[in-house]
Amino acid sequence: MITTIGTRLWHYLPLVILAIVWEAVVKFxxxxxxxxxxxxxxxxxWWRLLEGGDLWVNGAASLxxxxxxxxxxxxxxxxxxxxxxxxxxxxxxxxxxxxIFYPLPKSALIPVTALWLGFGDMSKILLIFLGCMPPxxxxxxNGARGSERTLVWSARSLGASRLRVLWDVVIPSAMPELLxxxxxxxxxxxxxxxxxxxxxxxxxxxxxxxxLGDGGNYEGMxxxxxxxxxxxxxxxRLYQMAQNRALRWRE
Amino acid sequence: xxxxxxxxxxxxGPRPSRASAVMRAGxxxxxxxxPVIVLLIAWELFARSxxxxxxxxPTLSSVLERILDDAMSGELLLNLAVxxxxxxxGFVIAAVLGILLGVAIARSAWTRWFFDxxxxxxxxxxxxxxxxxxxxxxxxxxxxxxxxIAFNTIFPVVTATVIGIQGVDREIIWSARNLGTSExxxxxxxxxxxxxxxxxxxxxxxxxxxxxxxILTEMAMGGYGxxxxxxxxSRFADSRGVFAGxxxxxxxxxxxxxxxxxxxxxxxxWHQEALEPTTV
Numbered sequence: 001m002i003t004t005i006g007t008r009l010w011h012y013l014p015l016v017i018l019a020i021v022w023e024a025v026v027k028f029x030x031x032x033x034x035x036x037x038x039x040x041x042x043x044x045x046w047w048r049l050l051e052g053g054d055l056w057v058n059g060a061a062s063l064x065x066x067x068x069x070x071x072x073x074x075x076x077x078x079x080x081x082x083x084x085x086x087x088x089x090x091x092x093x094x095x096x097x098x099x100i101f102y103p104l105p106k107s108a109l110i111p112v113t114a115l116w117l118g119f120g121d122m123s124k125i126l127l128i129f130l131g132c133m134p135p136x137x138x139x140x141x142n143g144a145r146g147s148e149r150t151l152v153w154s155a156r157s158l159g160a161s162r163l164r165v166l167w168d169v170v171i172p173s174a175m176p177e178l179l180x181x182x183x184x185x186x187x188x189x190x191x192x193x194x195x196x197x198x199x200x201x202x203x204x205x206x207x208x209x210x211x212l213g214d215g216g217n218y219e220g221m222x223x224x225x226x227x228x229x230x231x232x233x234x235x236x237r238l239y240q241m242a243q244n245r246a247l248r249w250r251e
Numbered sequence: 252x253x254x255x256x257x258x259x260x261x262x263x264g265p266r267p268s269r270a271s272a273v274m275r276a277g278x279x280x281x282x283x284x285x286p287v288i289v290l291l292i293a294w295e296l297f298a299r300s301x302x303x304x305x306x307x308x309p310t311l312s313s314v315l316e317r318i319l320d321d322a323m324s325g326e327l328l329l330n331l332a333v334x335x336x337x338x339x340x341g342f343v344i345a346a347v348l349g350i351l352l353g354v355a356i357a358r359s360a361w362t363r364w365f366f367d368x369x370x371x372x373x374x375x376x377x378x379x380x381x382x383x384x385x386x387x388x389x390x391x392x393x394x395x396x397x398x399x400i401a402f403n404t405i406f407p408v409v410t411a412t413v414i415g416i417q418g419v420d421r422e423i424i425w426s427a428r429n430l431g432t433s434e435x436x437x438x439x440x441x442x443x444x445x446x447x448x449x450x451x452x453x454x455x456x457x458x459x460x461x462x463x464x465x466i467l468t469e470m471a472m473g474g475y476g477x478x479x480x481x482x483x484x485s486r487f488a489d490s491r492g493v494f495a496g497x498x499x500x501x502x503x504x505x506x507x508x509x510x511x512x513x514x515x516x517x518x519x520x521w522h523q524e525a526l527e528p529t530t531v
Contacts, residue, residue, distance in 0.1 A: 011367075011368055012368050013368075014364065014365045014366070014367075014368050014369060015372065035387065035388060092283075092286070095283075096283055096284050096285075096286050096287045097286055097287060100287055100501065100505065101501075102508075103459060103501075103504040103505050103507070103508035104497075104500070104501045104504050104505075105459065105462040105463040105466050105503075105504050106463060107463045107464075107466045107467045107470065107478070108466055108477075108478075108497050108500045108501070109497070110467075110470060111470070111481045111482060111484065111485035111493045111496070112493055112494070112497060114485055115306075115307070115485055115488075115490055116307055187375060187377070190377035191377050191379050191463070193377075194377050194380045195379045195382075195470075195471070198379075198380075198383070199467075199470050199471050199482070205380070206380070209380060209383055210383060213383040213386075213387065218387065221383055221384070224380075225380045225381055225383070225384060228380040229377065229378070229380055229381070232375055232376045232377040233375050233376050235375075236375035237375070
């Protein structure tokens, strides 16, 4: 127990060193506080934002937008991807469209969704939905395509209906790739969310960062930036843990 | 990505027989793109039908006309050049530094100890949130934009390089050492070529990120570029300008991603993966 904590600490020591260096260069006056607020002041500002409720209100708005958009992208994208692998006409119709949309820099959609739906929740949800769909579609498609022919044939020869094979064989074997696609989509969702809020919004983490920065409250700006970064990191780690649990059946 | 594209493309039709292979391949190529053409025609018809206002969805023809106008006035070329310059400058900086750092991490225990937690925590972070910080430190111009692009794209390059070098067959390294290879020659003649497929995969992940972030910095800070032009058009409710920007940037993204896939094939002619049939 103690050794594992020790190795953990040793592993993350560089981050602690960075934090100490940050605090030290500001406290010793090597860097002006107008450029880099001290870490301790940032933590203080973070606590004040937490207490004042600003962080909760804006955080809830961001997580709601990101969550709904991502969920829709997973549902619709997963269905499209599996359909493309399962049904030839769907593949013929969709694959060139996916090929065009996949390399589109998704940030280009921000002005369009703002044009259609304004500056509120709906434009962000649409943006994240559209932006996150390509990786999910591709993951589901590659996964479902990769399901072993022999498994499908055996299931069919044992009398399983096509739908049954889809549900019991194709979708489970599509899972690993689909889950990887969703992980990419999640990272993309954070980027699109924060940046669209930075550019056009009246609420959300990105808005709060821009608002505090414009007001010259750099401690607050750094605090919110680090909060968003840590939430993105934590979400990815939790997702990875859940993914490993969900795929335990694969040896 | 190349692999995925291959799968998508190779599935669009049966392989033509040897006889009229060229012509049939050409026909299949056109036929495979029918859905895109249908989509574009549907856009034009839907926009003309009166079900949507020209503000929400301008007709495709008017958007193309707009692109042509911008091309004539030289504005398109300027914005394209500025966007590409920033994205590629950031990408190249990230590629060089990322490969160097990746080699250092893979080869030296101390570098690994120091950078491993930083990379593994930094990779999944939405680094775009740091944009206002970069503006505060580096100002509104190219310097902050290019730095932001490099900062966002370096992580996949480092990770891919580390994975590539650590995956090199030990016995090859041992035999090279046994034959008296210097560390430098080991790196240039063995480690880098052997990990090139992995490094290229990292670069293929990084390139679209460079473009996404480049567009975002332009939207947030202005100062020419396609992103800035789109944001300006959006602010003045000029929907044709917005859609023109989308088409332009989609074309840029498509060309860059395809170009990267072609470059990969060129660089890896000697590698096993080049033997697999490709249609890119």
